Amino acid sequence: MKISLLGYMGSGKSTIGKELASKLNLKFIDLDKFISSKHQKSIPEIFATDGEIKFRKYEREALIEILEAEENFILSLGGGTPAYYDNMDLINQATHSIYLRLTPKELIERLRPEKSSRPLIAHLSDEEFPEFIAKHLFERRNFYENAKSILAVQEKSVKKIIEEII
């Protein structure tokens, strides 16, 4: 079984992926961590030194490498992975993809405290930030909604989300 989790930054892909993998006894792969360890740099460092265009290339290469592996896994994608190249087609060919869906309001609340550690939103002022998230999510949704399943996260606990996925 190959399952991929996708959704905007802060939607819980890594937390849920890790728990789900342990529950199903499957290997857990976090795409951002995989890229970081391959390039020996954190994601913010890659953005700062190599830039976003190179990051998207590294992300694409890492995705292909993971999807081509024979083994089963739970894969947490990066928030932007489905929106570049034809990544979403590859993801759907190789895995059962699940979109963890949250509203802009829910995402703004979750992301506000950790804004500074995320390269795409760190530079935004407190006034610009909510507007950016709403607009960016609107664009990304077109990609996310191609997932094979859509799960409304709302106020559900991690346990409840995992039960729904299973």
Ligand code: S3P
């Ligand atoms: C990104 C999301 C991040 C990371 C990078 C770019 C995006 O992953 O890949 O900062 O474009 O939305 P998470 O969604 O896991 O935070």
